[in-house]
Amino acid sequence: MMGGGLKDIVADSLFEGEMKYREPMSRHTSLKIGGPADFFAVPANLPALARLIDYLGRNDIPILLLGAGTNILVRDGGITGAVVCLSSLRGIEAIKEDSEHIWLSVQAGTLLQSLVMHAKRHGYAGIEGLAGIPGTVGGAIRGNAGSFGYEIKDVITSIEVMDRQGKIEGLRAKDISFGYRTTNIPHAYVLLRSTMKLRKEKPSDISARVERFLAVKRERQPIWEPSAGCVFKNPEGLSAGKLIEEVGCKGMRRGDIVVSSIHANFFINAGEGCAADFIALMTEVTEKVRITCGINLEPEIQIVGRDRAKG
């Protein structure tokens, strides 16, 4: 039934965007891992997104929203239902300003680094610490991305979301609860855009901070290798990477998945790595840390999809 329904959408000449069946998710994740999505769509604009979301909702087809795939591990059996990628919805627009601040309206598919560089160029402060974090603004808001004491929540004044009927509504930041790599925005909502309030400052000061943060990342993280960033959340007051290193897991390997020797909270796909090995390595590392330190590490990455069928 689902296949037939999805074919209707593909046949719908009014849909604008890209659509694929059995699309390997390894093409859409920074880890380069993941089995095929039953259906993969990149709506070209808001009306196309609304029609698609409404259609999928009415037909009870599960939806996985995707930004740039830099924080997810897709299992080897792929994704049941539809992956809806927001990467076409890009844009940054100044909507208001006073002598000290600027308010930017930023679409969810905009790359976070385009926003950081835009702010750096124009002298808008508040997101310098997000320099070097890959992915989209939508993904960053979903997980309240942060680094160096900065979090994206600090600059958000409101967000616009689409519900599963394709209806758009606004949420004020003060009505949303943001935590460490989490928000209470319902998972059913598609994040469409956000208004952010940034401070006006001397571009050279902002630029210096951005460059300093980037230099630290380049030195301490294997940012050029396929990973999904930090695998585990930092336990309160501690560093997950340090704990993993202390229990001797640096360099540990399962198949082609390796605990980075540069930063132990990064697991690298060193070639043909698969999700099963990634998860097995996570379990092994978690067990070592639990037994040795009495601490339960919690995943920071999102693990989605189905296991590969046996046999």
Ligand SMILES: Cc1cc2nc3c(=O)[nH]c(=O)nc-3n(C[C@H](O)[C@H](O)[C@H](O)COP(=O)(O)OP(=O)(O)OC[C@H]3O[C@@H](n4cnc5c(N)ncnc54)[C@H](O)[C@@H]3O)c2cc1C
């Ligand atoms: C090398 C490297 C370094 C990293 N460093 C950091 C760091 O310093 N700090 C940090 O916080 N993270 C870091 N990350 C993790 C990751 O980059 C961030 O979490 C990023 O914000 C995820 O954005 P994305 O677009 O890739 O999201 P995705 O991985 O595509 O999705 C993540 C989640 O957000 C949801 N989502 C995405 N877009 C939308 C939308 N428009 N509406 C609703 N839901 C949506 C998805 O369904 C999924 O649940 C790093 C990752 C890598 C690979």
